[in-house]
Amino acid sequence: MKTLxxxxxxxxxxxxxxxxGIxxxxxRKKQANTEDYFLAGRNVGWFVVGASIFASNIGSEHVxxxxxxxxxxxxxMLIYEIQAWVVLLLGWVFLPFYARSGVFTMPEFLEKRFDARSRWxxxxxxxxxxxxTKISVTIYAGGVVVSALLGIDFWTGAxxxxxxxxxYTVLGGMRAVVYTETLQAIILVIGAGALTFIGLQHVGGWESMKQTVTPEYLNMWRSASDPEFPWPALFITSTxxxxxxxxxxxxIVQRTLTAKNIKxxxxGTIFGAMLKLLPVFLFLIPGVIAVTLKMRGELEYDSPDQAFPVLMSNLLPSGLRGLVAAGLLAAxxxxxxSVFNSVSTLFTVDIYKKLKPNTPEKKLVKTGQIATVIVVIIGIIWIPIMANISGVLYEYLQKVQSYIAPPITAVFLLGIFHKRINAQGAYVTLVVGFVAAAFRIVLELIKDSLDTSSFLFKLGDMNFLTFGAWFFLFCIILxxxxxxxxxxxxxxxxxxxxxGTISEEEKIKNKSSYGFIDIAISIVVVALVIAVMIFFNGK
Structure with a gap:
């Protein structure tokens, strides 16, 4: 590692x-009410919305x-990073419903569609x-980045x-978050893009790198019987x-709710989807470059999670190295x-305001600030436990999300697409789903102490992608x-x-919120996702 x-x-x-400065x-701007503090006054343009979606997604846990x-x-794992087409679903399918309902939060939407129990x-x-999945992972990744860059102790850096x-999140609220994220997205793209370009030149180009790691290494589609990443379960669960x-x-959705209108x-989501195609080239390829140089004996690092900071400090010239370091810190x-602001919004609007509906707006903002501080402390405490679930940080993240996502996805999808789904169905699914998710995490942590022939061991040892797919089907049926x-x-x-229940007036309003350019760019994004899937097939 070279020092800065x-x-x-x-x-x-x-x-x-x-x-x-930002x-x-x-x-200095007025932030006397919750709409201003939590949703930036609902007055943000598409460029800032898209950049904010990208920057809040691409954290140091991705880098x-x-x-x-x-x-x-x-x-x-690349499949999780080429989900630009799913980002488009947010803008084209989900956002009109959220905007029509006038909600601040997703639990608030569930209350409007179902009842207060689902919201709680x-x-x-x-x-x-x-x-x-977010605070502890990001703090851990930040500790790795900062300690590697500045040569200081992991916990001090984190x-x-x-x-x-x-x-700055507590002081500035959502407006501070979305505007600083726009700056951070720009720095991150420039910095990581430079590292990919210089790295590929250093290894002698794509073909030279492919020969060193072998084409099979660059295959994201493994057989259906692969013990780690069977492709059918990978595709279903990642979706x-x-x-x-x-x-x-x-x-993520909170970023789109800050926009001036649905258009x-x-x-913003279309722009965010375009940016979402970049991580493959900005972060995953540098990892492959790092392993290529390690195979050739030109680079040393202890664990895969150190690949990016070590590569950056060794390959980039003075000044640019500092810019990428700033980009990493930005990520x-x-x-x-983003997560600090989301937590404070959820706690203040969905829990505290429900319990104390007559609380003045200024006190609600203060409550959100206090909630942020408490959750950060809990996140720091969770880090040592997190290290036991998975060795590679990104895999830990996807594992836990595979257990959390099925019940919520089932309830939202069915709630929007099927008017017969009622509050009881949503509530039972959320309760049963969350208990099952917690049970699976516990089984995974204690499976080594279980009898290998028992049902509980098999449930805890089942591939996380296969578990996620079957769990989702169970939630849908339930x-x-x-x-x-x-x-x-x-x-x-x-x-x-x-x-099927949208009024004619709302349909007309929705049709006027997009044009030919919006449709054309969305089609191009989907085509690019398919192209990336075909390109990484190990041939």
Whole structure:
């Protein structure tokens, strides 16, 4: 590892000065109410929405973890990074329903469509899920990045970054988050793009790299009997997780709800989908470059998760290395800032305001700030436990999401596409689904102490992708059966909130919110996703 020099520190310093300038500008603006603090006053344009979607998704867990997947012979994980077509579903299918309902949060939407019980359970579970899949993962990845870059202790680096990010998120709210994320997305793309370009030149081009690692290494489609990544289960479960993450999760959807109108929100998702194609080239390929150089004896690192920072510090010239370091810090801070704001929104709007409906707006904003601080502390405590579930960070993330996503995806999809689905079906599925997800995580942690011939061992040892696919089918059947044996939902619970019940006025309004360009770019994005799937077939 090469240490950062003066020019690198100048690059990092300039980045932080611009960041501080944005935060000061935002803090000086009026943020007296919850709409301003949590949704930036619902007045954001498509470019900022799209950049914010991309930056909040691409955190340091992607930079570290996706490069780690590339370096650790786990290329099938790439499928989670080419889900641009699922991002389009958010804009074209889900967003019109969310915008029509006028909600702040996804649990609030469930209350409008079903009842208060579904809202409560999704609110509480979402906050737990953020600790398991976002806060702890991002803090851990940040610790790896910062300690590798600055040569300091892991915990010092992790906690320092958390405090800095928490400070500007608490002070500036959603407006600070979306505008700083736009800056961070630009820096990240420039920095990581430069590393990919220089790295490919260093290894002698794509073909030379392919010869070293062998074509089979670059195959994302393994046989249906593969013990790690059977392709049918990989495709099904990654899609289930994708719909949950991109179309129903507060963390991402909140960005589109900040838009001025449906048109700007949808265009933001189309732009976000285009940007979503970049991580393959910005982060996964550097991981493969790192393993190529390691095979040739030109690079050394201890674990796949260190591949990106080590490659960056060894290949990039002075100054540019600092810019990429700033980009890595930006990635860490943007994903942390996003999740901090989402947690405070969920807790304040869906839990605290429900319990104390007459609370003044200013006190609600303060409550959200306190909630953020508490959840960060819990996330830090979870890190040592997280390390026991999976060796490669990115795989840990996808495993836990494969257990969390099926019940939520089933309830949202059926709720929007089928007007016969009622509150009882949604509630039972969410409760049973979350208990089953927690049970699977516990079984995975204790499976070594179980009898290998027992049912519990087999359930805990089942491939996580196969488990996710069957679990989703179970949730779909459970929602439908419980809904059909209980009474039909009232008209007010389905009107304009499900397909087949949209009024003519709303249909006309929706049609006027897109044009030929929106459709054409969406088709191009889908074509590019298919092209990437064909390209990485190991031939």
């Amino acid at each position: 020099d003066t020019l690198d520190w100048v690059s990092i310093g300039i980045y932080f000065l611009v960041l501080v 935060v000061i500008w935002v803090v 570290v973890g996706l490069a780690g997947a590339g370096a650790g012979n786990k290329l099938p 359970i999704l609110s509480v579970f979402s906050i737990i899920a953020y600790v398991l 906690i320092a970054t958390v405090l800095l990010t928490g400070l 289930i997780v994708g719909v949950w993450y991109w179309c129903t999760d507060q963390y 700007e929100g949808r265009r 860490l801070m943007s994903s942390l800032a 929602t439908i059966v419980v809904s059909l044996v209980t009474k039909e939902p009232e008209d007010e619970k389905v009107e304009n909130l499900t397909f």
